[in-house]
Amino acid sequence: MDAILYVIALVITGIIAGFASGMIGVGGCFIMVPVQYWLLVSEGLPSTLAIRVAFGTGIAVTLPTVMSSAFGHHRRGAVDWQAAVPMGIAGACGAVTGGTIATLLPGQTLKTFFAVLVILMGVRMVWDVKECVACPPRQSLLVFLFLGFCIGNITGLAGVGGGVVLIPILVILLHYPVHTAVGTSSACLIFSSAGAVATYLWHGLGVSGLPPFSIGYIDLLQWAILAGTTIPLSVLGVRYAHQCPTCILRYVFAGVMFVVGVLMLVTG
Template identity: 50%
Template structure:
């Protein structure tokens, strides 16, 4: 694939993923991973290595993008730090564990299952009602367990984790949609950190990658996607706080269904 075409595809991907990262409180990996994977395979890279590079690079992009989105949400009072800290700390450890698993296991076995899970979560978010209505302090253990589980999935599949975290915060912790989106952005900072460390550590052992890579992180893709997504994520944050809560929930659920279908049927 021609370098100019690759750069153009990555720029377009960054624009779309960045806007939705800010709008929906997710990392943007839902779009970056399949695009990066297809580009890498088209250049002749082994599919197993390519999917790991796509996961690692996606998380490396997610971190600075989520920093920008979380700061924008924080300035609007949209983050519940009492929930974000325990979820995020557990998720950091989980992210490292997930990245380690992905470096040793055929991750594509889990992609269809993850796609089904996302679709079920989307349906549940549209039709369900909040479950945990008590004081938030009583949910501390649940927050920690939630962070560990989603952190593992984040590291394993190269996604920020917000695609699952936002509906869970809505349904089981009774957070309003705008606050759930903002809190998710803060948690993704922790999730992605653990995963990034794992993909760097284990990728450094792969001699075939050569120059232009930091472990399983493709530095060219990282520069292009990060530079595009950060300003677009701030636009997405502004749009999120202007949209009515129910409309934002429907947009989020629609994106989840699309992502689930992609994860089930498109990535080999």
């Protein structure tokens, strides 16, 4: 593939992923991972290596994004650190577990798991979550640890943040206000994303056939382009979040998730 087209594809992907992250609070891995995978395969990388690099690089892009998001929510008092810290620590452990498993599984298995998860995320996107205003948040250390470990496993195994799963659980089952759930989820994902990044970096060291400028399963070239567009666009997305009909955006991105998931299932 021509180098200019390669860069343009990543820039457009970063714009979409960043805007989605800022507008509706979802991570952009649902679009970053497939595009990275297809680009790497088009360059001749074996599918198993391509999907692992896509996972590792995608979650590495997510890390600074959730850090920025969590800091913004913290400034507004919308992070419950008593929940975020234990969930995050357990999430980091889960991410190491999931990431280690991902480095052992065949590429086709990982691709199928990711595709199914993205389709389910699309279904979740059109599911309107209602918060219980009269109910106080439930606090349980064991529940926090269990949730964190499960979300961390998803992060490590599929290269996605997991906030789209964690937020409705915090709102529906633990009665958190939506804004606090989003902020707490972002803070938790700092830990699990960091654990996943470290795992993909470590297990990829010494692996032959990786793209140039890679550290482990993290492609620094792709990371620089995606992070350089995703982070500023997420800030712009937040700015315009209240100026567009959120329900329409949710349906649009849900449709994109469904199409991406199906394409990942049917393509090589």
